[in-house]
Amino acid sequence: MSAKALDYDQINENVKKAQYAVRGELYLRASELQKEGKKIIFTNVGNPHALGQKPLTFPRQVVALCQAPFLLDDPNVGLIFPADAIAKAKLYLSYTSGGLGAYSDSRGLPGIRKEVAEFIGRRDGYPSDPELIYLTDGASKGVMQILQTVIRCQGDGILVPVPQYPLYSAAISLFGGSLVPYYLEENANWGLDINNLRQSVAEARYKGITVRAMVIINPGNPTGQCLSIDNLKEILKFCYQENLVLLGDEVYQQNVYQDERPFISSRKVMLDMGPPISKELQLISFHTVSKGFLGECGQRGGYFEMTNIPPESVDEIYKVASISLSPNVPGQIFMGCMVSPPQPGDISYDQFIRESKGILESLRKRAHMMTDGFNSCKNVVCNFTEGAMYSFPQIKLPPKAIEAAKSAGKVPDVFYCLKLLEATGISTVPGSGFGQKEGVFHLRTTILPAEGDMPAIMESFKKFNDAFMDQYGNNIGYSRM
Amino acid sequence: MSAKALDYDQINENVKKAQYAVRGELYLRASELQKEGKKIIFTNVGNPHALGQKPLTFPRQVVALCQAPFLLDDPNVGLIFPADAIAKAKLYLSYTSGGLGAYSDSRGLPGIRKEVAEFIGRRDGYPSDPELIYLTDGASKGVMQILQTVIRCQGDGILVPVPQYPLYSAAISLFGGSLVPYYLEENANWGLDINNLRQSVAEARYKGITVRAMVIINPGNPTGQCLSIDNLKEILKFCYQENLVLLGDEVYQQNVYQDERPFISSRKVMLDMGPPISKELQLISFHTVSKGFLGECGQRGGYFEMTNIPPESVDEIYKVASISLSPNVPGQIFMGCMVSPPQPGDISYDQFIRESKGILESLRKRAHMMTDGFNSCKNVVCNFTEGAMYSFPQIKLPPKAIEAAKSAGKVPDVFYCLKLLEATGISTVPGSGFGQKEGVFHLRTTILPAEGDMPAIMESFKKFNDAFMDQYGNNIGYSRM
Numbered sequence: 021m022s023a024k025a026l027d028y029d030q031i032n033e034n035v036k037k038a039q040y041a042v043r044g045e046l047y048l049r050a051s052e053l054q055k056e057g058k059k060i061i062f063t064n065v066g067n068p069h070a071l072g073q074k075p076l077t078f079p080r081q082v083v084a085l086c087q088a089p090f091l092l093d094d095p096n097v098g099l100i101f102p103a104d105a106i107a108k109a110k111l112y113l114s115y116t117s118g119g120l121g122a123y124s125d126s127r128g129l130p131g132i133r134k135e136v137a138e139f140i141g142r143r144d145g146y147p148s149d150p151e152l153i154y155l156t157d158g159a160s161k162g163v164m165q166i167l168q169t170v171i172r173c174q175g176d177g178i179l180v181p182v183p184q185y186p187l188y189s190a191a192i193s194l195f196g197g198s199l200v201p202y203y204l205e206e207n208a209n210w211g212l213d214i215n216n217l218r219q220s221v222a223e224a225r226y227k228g229i230t231v232r233a234m235v236i237i238n239p240g241n242p243t244g245q246c247l248s249i250d251n252l253k254e255i256l257k258f259c260y261q262e263n264l265v266l267l268g269d270e271v272y273q274q275n276v277y278q279d280e281r282p283f284i285s286s287r288k289v290m291l292d293m294g295p296p297i298s299k300e301l302q303l304i305s306f307h308t309v310s311k312g313f314l315g316e317c318g319q320r321g322g323y324f325e326m327t328n329i330p331p332e333s334v335d336e337i338y339k340v341a342s343i344s345l346s347p348n349v350p351g352q353i354f355m356g357c358m359v360s361p362p363q364p365g366d367i368s369y370d371q372f373i374r375e376s377k378g379i380l381e382s383l384r385k386r387a388h389m390m391t392d393g394f395n396s397c398k399n400v401v402c403n404f405t406e407g408a409m410y411s412f413p414q415i416k417l418p419p420k421a422i423e424a425a426k427s428a429g430k431v432p433d434v435f436y437c438l439k440l441l442e443a444t445g446i447s448t449v450p451g452s453g454f455g456q457k458e459g460v461f462h463l464r465t466t467i468l469p470a471e472g473d474m475p476a477i478m479e480s481f482k483k484f485n486d487a488f489m490d491q492y493g494n495n496i497g498y499s500r501m
Numbered sequence: 502m503s504a505k506a507l508d509y510d511q512i513n514e515n516v517k518k519a520q521y522a523v524r525g526e527l528y529l530r531a532s533e534l535q536k537e538g539k540k541i542i543f544t545n546v547g548n549p550h551a552l553g554q555k556p557l558t559f560p561r562q563v564v565a566l567c568q569a570p571f572l573l574d575d576p577n578v579g580l581i582f583p584a585d586a587i588a589k590a591k592l593y594l595s596y597t598s599g600g601l602g603a604y605s606d607s608r609g610l611p612g613i614r615k616e617v618a619e620f621i622g623r624r625d626g627y628p629s630d631p632e633l634i635y636l637t638d639g640a641s642k643g644v645m646q647i648l649q650t651v652i653r654c655q656g657d658g659i660l661v662p663v664p665q666y667p668l669y670s671a672a673i674s675l676f677g678g679s680l681v682p683y684y685l686e687e688n689a690n691w692g693l694d695i696n697n698l699r700q701s702v703a704e705a706r707y708k709g710i711t712v713r714a715m716v717i718i719n720p721g722n723p724t725g726q727c728l729s730i731d732n733l734k735e736i737l738k739f740c741y742q743e744n745l746v747l748l749g750d751e752v753y754q755q756n757v758y759q760d761e762r763p764f765i766s767s768r769k770v771m772l773d774m775g776p777p778i779s780k781e782l783q784l785i786s787f788h789t790v791s792k793g794f795l796g797e798c799g800q801r802g803g804y805f806e807m808t809n810i811p812p813e814s815v816d817e818i819y820k821v822a823s824i825s826l827s828p829n830v831p832g833q834i835f836m837g838c839m840v841s842p843p844q845p846g847d848i849s850y851d852q853f854i855r856e857s858k859g860i861l862e863s864l865r866k867r868a869h870m871m872t873d874g875f876n877s878c879k880n881v882v883c884n885f886t887e888g889a890m891y892s893f894p895q896i897k898l899p900p901k902a903i904e905a906a907k908s909a910g911k912v913p914d915v916f917y918c919l920k921l922l923e924a925t926g927i928s929t930v931p932g933s934g935f936g937q938k939e940g941v942f943h944l945r946t947t948i949l950p951a952e953g954d955m956p957a958i959m960e961s962f963k964k965f966n967d968a969f970m971d972q973y974g975n976n977i978g979y980s981r982m
Contacts, residue, residue, distance in 0.1 A: 022744050023744065024744045024746065024781075024783050025651055025713040025714055025744065025745060025746040025783060026650070026651065026746050026783045026810050026811070026814045027811055027814065028811055028813040028814050028817070030713075031650050031651065031653075031814055031817060032649065032650055032651070032652060032653045033653065035649065035650050035817055035820075035821055036817060038820065038821060038824065039820075040820060040823045040824050042823070043607060043820075043823035043826075051606075065604060065826070067599065067603050067604045068599075068602075068603075069599035069600055069602035069603040070598050070599035070603035070604070071599070072599070073599075075600065075602045077571065080568050080569045080571075081569060083568050083569075084565040084566070084568040084569035084572070085565070087561050087564050087565040087568060087831075088561045088562060088564075088565035090558065090561075091565070091581060094581050096577060096580045096581050097581065099577045099580070100572060100575050100577050100578065100581070116799075117551050118548065118549075118550035118551035118552070118553070118554075118799075119550055119556065119799070120797075120799050120800065121549075121550035121556045121795075121796060121797045121798060121799050121800060122548050122549075122550040122551035122798055122799050123546065123548045123551070123791075123798040123799055124799060125532075126524060157638050157801065157825075157829060158825070158826065160824070160825045160826060161825060164824070164825070168513065168516065168675070169507070169512050169513055169516050170506055170507065170512065170513070171513060172512075172513045172514065187824060190824045191824065194649070194821065194824070232506040232511075233506055263503050263504065263505050263506060264506060265505065265506040265507050300505075302505050302506060302507045314602075315602060316601075316602045317602060317603055317604045317826070317827075318597075318599075318600070318601050318602050318603050318604055318605060318827065318829065318830035318831075319601065319602060319829060319830065319831065320638065320827075320828070320829035329507050330507070330508055330509055332509040333507045333508065333509050333512055336509070336512060336516050336517060339516075339519065339520075339521060339524075340516055340519060340675065342521045342523070342524035343519065343521050343641070343645070343668060343671045343672065343675070344638075344639070344641050344642055344645070345524075345546070345639065345641060345798070346798075346799065346801075347801070348638060348799065348800060348801040348829045348831070348832060349799035349800065350568075350799075350800065350829070350831050351829060
């Protein structure tokens with residue numbers, strides 16, 4: 021019998037090479053256990069609503085009304101919807117031709133793109149052009165489209181931080197390019213050392229790779245660090261010197277849990293630096309409705325903004341977006357509500373502020389609870405989660421545990437995370453899924469479990485971990501940190 | 502100054518090669534004219550709501566309630582939502598963990614996938630396995646994912662009907678494969694001649710191309726034909742003999758406007774044929790909420806179903822879907838409402854039937870009005886739109902018009918369609934965007950303008966066309982049809 025087109029050994033090798041640990045072995049095992057009736061705490065993915073975060077009321081009211089425009093004529097609508105949500109729904113419906121059921125322009129609704137541009141303008145203090153803002157089905161889709169535009173062949177390299185969010189490694193594999201790692205320094209609070217970056221590029225070039233783009237994730241995923249202005253300036257200068265396009269993954273810009281380094285966009289730093297960098301450096305930055313205080317992951321709303329990209333290339337990006345016709349329109353409405361929220365004096369203002377502040381303040385508390393919890397465990401050290409939604413503790417595995425993992429045919433941190441899952445129901449992602457220095461092991465967990473559940477979860481973790489360390493011997497021989 | 506990564510001459514050549522005429526030159530010009538204040542009738546894309554089709558009430562009620570679950574506790578909710586929509590919303594929310602704002606499994610919500618499987622089972626008379634059904638952000642995204650899985654290199658060929666829907670040519674370019682055309686026979690009501698198909702494959706092989714997959718679009722886009730069972734059997738046998746995976750684009754399965762050849766799925770025909778074909782032929786079929794009577798294009802809901810695909814390949818397809826986390830959840834709810842509509846006895850049943858029947862009956866009338874209108878024009882012949890949403894008339898351009906187009910630096914049918922747009926505001930897509938035999942010219946228009954507007958539109962078309970033919974001389978020299 022001849023081979024068929026979709027037999028495993030016949031399919032695209034790049035598809036097979038792509039790895040995505042966030043929904044990998046650990047997630048699959050957790051799903052199995054859940055089916056068997058075990059209570060699972062899914063902290064493998066930043067999915068706030070799945071762990072009990074309530075949606076903000078106002079954006080949901082607006083989208084519900086847009087979905088059911090016949091309600092706007094119902095005499096009873098005022099009984100269950102506030103007037104400002106009704107007005108906003110009418111405004112957004114006026115942006116469409118045919119409501120949420122019609123394809124929008126492939127770049128998104130012009131009215132929403134204008135609101136995004138105004139938001140960026142207010143944030144950075146420099147006006148932004150709606151024509152250079154494209155709405156997407158979540159930030160991931162935007163990242164994938166841009167990587168596909170950049171990557172021409174296996175010799176094209178993309179600089180990616182390690183540890184990294186595996187969207188990048190997976191998409192680079194899928195499009196047949198090469199990932200060029202640069203290491204974040206765990207000892208320096210996951211900061212970036214520009215000399216390491218230079219060395220990474222030199223090594224890649226030695227191997228014949230053409231480095232074409234650099235990814236930064238700020239605030240960091242999985243590492244949680246917030247980049248300083250100085251660090252950002254160094255990065256921008258470096259990209260300019262090396263003719264790299266900078267891909268700024270800034271989806272956690274509202275998720276900051278310390279006050280020393282508030283979020284500052286790479287675009288603002290770049291424009292502050294003035295020419296030639298402000299006029300020439302190619303920058304694409306990404307944002308989403310899935311993170312921040314909205315946490316509307318399931319709605320799949322995102323955007324990217326292009327700076328200093330030549331118009332002919334912008335046109336090509338538009339053309340490719342057109343092939344999928346349009347991003348989902350409800351997700352675009354959520355984006356509108358995110359960048360253009362209720363204002364002081366609006367009926368829904370107080371509730372909106374109360375809800376959104378409540379979420380961010382609770383996340384800040386949980387970041388502390390989690391970091392402190394990890395640091396109270398045997399052989400575990402963890403940098404503070406300055407931003408984003410994750411803790412990334414280092415787990416110092418004793419040699420006996422590493423041996424046991426080897427015998428079980430598992431990577432050591434996968435071995436540890438599987439045991440943790442079976443013992444406690446806590447579903448994490450092993451550090452190897454994000455990249456880490458050799459011989460050093462981590463896990464990533466979100467800080468999203470409800471505040472009230474956090475003490476019990478951290479206690480359960482500590483109980484498992486400390487018993488694990490006792491079982492395999494506390495002697496870790498040496499410390500890497 | 503050195504070249505930068507996103508300079509036009511530096512980006513991925515496959516991106517530049519991809520063409521997507523549905524939103525190409527004609528669409529861009531139409532958008533410009535609209536900005537200048539001209540009234541444009543957008544018939545370039547099957548976007549029913551944009552041309553005034555009202556959304557079905559029931560699915561919109563269900564999704565609105567899912568978006569605003571706090572309404573379910575509001576004592577006034579019963580005043581504006583019927584009880585069966587409330588019950589359905591509660592059911593669908595019980596399928597999620599965290600409502601519409603949480604990522605679902607990357608394959609979609611298990612509860613909805615089960616409903617899709619039941620729908621397919623009822624339709625075909627053979628049970629379907631929910632584990633082999635993946636929900637997507639519209640059918641296009643599913644098609645693109647599968648083509649990416651199949652295409653390994655430029656030598657991999659995909660058989661695509663010509664004329665074709667340009668998603669296929671664009672995606673094949675984007676993923677670096679080769680399109681292998683097979684021609685549909687305009688003289689035989691756009692049917693498929695299996696000998697032509699064999700010849701296409703032989704020619705491709707002679708050029709060194711490995712043909713790996715075959716696309717059928719049934720009902721046809723842009724051609725509107727409905728394939729007969731005999732034709733489908735020949736196709737299935739051919740794919741089996743040649744070890745091709747069959748990609749069945751069946752998004753128009755509810756849009757059929759004649760009674761001689763009702764829609765029959767390629768899966769049903771295959772399973773009716775029995776072994777070995779039913780057990781071995783690899784088939785992937787696609788469906789959507791954008792077409793049929795829902796027409797919910799902007800919601801981006803779709804699915805694909807895999808038959809006879811090895812489990813290891815199914816796992817790879819799952820992994821790649823995971824990289825984008827999950828299809829949008831509201832689109833999944835629309836899919837649920839489409840495959841599991843109100844039943845006799847439900848409060849909303851009569852309204853649902855009235856609305857959906859009304860849309861399909863009107864589309865049937867419009868298919869006739871449009872075909873008849875085209876056939877009343879000078880030098881225009883048009884097969885009847887048996888299904889889907891398009892008319893694809895042949896425009897027999899006089900030699901003088903072809904010369905005039907050449908002088909203007911335009912492809913002849915682009916020239917004609919631009920003139921039509923400027924004169925009447927009717928935005929169509931030139932046949933060259935779909936592929937056509939050399940020296941033969943067409944345009945594609947949707948049959949979606951409102952029934953009441955149709956006479957005026959066809960009159961406006963006829964007036965333009967007949968004057969155009971008079972201007973360039975009626976002598977067309979020879980007939981190709």
